[in-house]
Amino acid sequence: MHRILELLEKNNSLTAADIAVMLDMSEDEVNAAIEQFKKEGVIIGSKILVDWQKTTREYVSALIEVKVTPQFGKGFDQIAERFYQYEQVKTVYLMSGTYDLLLLIEGRTLNEVALFVAEQLAPMDTVISTATHFVLKKYKQDGVMFEKPQEDERLVVMV
Numbered sequence: 001m002h003r004i005l006e007l008l009e010k011n012n013s014l015t016a017a018d019i020a021v022m023l024d025m026s027e028d029e030v031n032a033a034i035e036q037f038k039k040e041g042v043i044i045g046s047k048i049l050v051d052w053q054k055t056t057r058e059y060v061s062a063l064i065e066v067k068v069t070p071q072f073g074k075g076f077d078q079i080a081e082r083f084y085q086y087e088q089v090k091t092v093y094l095m096s097g098t099y100d101l102l103l104l105i106e107g108r109t110l111n112e113v114a115l116f117v118a119e120q121l122a123p124m125d126t127v128i129s130t131a132t133h134f135v136l137k138k139y140k141q142d143g144v145m146f147e148k149p150q151e152d153e154r155l156v157v158m159v
Contacts, residue, residue, distance in 0.1 A: 004033050005042065010143060012046040051146050053138070058108045061090075061135045064117060065099040067128040076100060079126050088116050099131070110134060 007019055014022075016030040023030070037043040052059040068079050076094050083103055084092045091104035103121075107113040114132065122130050138146050 001033055004030060005037065008034075008043070012048075047142075049142060049144050051138070053146075060107050060110050060113055062105045062107075062113045062117075063133045063135065064103040064105055064121065065131040065133070066101040066103060066121065067098075067130075068100045068126045069128055070100075071126065079124075082124065083121070086116075086120065088113070 003023055004019055007014055007022065016027050016034065019025070020027040020030045034043065066083075068076070070076050070079060080092050080094065080101060083089050083101065088105050088107055089103050090106050091102075093102045094100065095102050105113050105116060107116060113134070117130055117132055121127060140146065
């Protein structure tokens with residue numbers, strides 16, 4: 001059954017009929033498995049990946065490392081919940097290592113993202129520090145390459 005999830009994760013436009021053929025199963029079996037995954041919360045959505053750099057939309061994303069002080073009995077979950085309530089915050093991860101939470105922030109401009117961090121995130125009483133890393137170019141996301149590698153067009157001369 002994990003194979004169904006792997007296929008859907010790679011290509012969410014696959015139909016149950018497509019998957020059934022690929023895995024030598026009946027379409028009804030695949031549909032039942034997918035419905036069960038949805039019911040259990042294993043499948044929690046579907047997403048289309050957009051290369052915004054190829055559009056006219058102004059778009060900036062940044063990764064924000066955040067060190068926090070969790071409150072006794074509430075842990076990191078309550079802090080993460082405060083962060084993900086903001087529209088600009090697209091992703092929140094609890095991390096191991098030198099910082100606690102990693103946020104993916106999106107905005108129209110570098111300044112808009114910087115102001116959001118400075119005015120909304122950094123002043124929170126549980127935030128110790130932040131480090132902002134602006135994404136300059138995406139090469140690959142969620143297993144999908146944004147640009148095909150260029151072929152080497154140099155002429156090979158055999159001697």
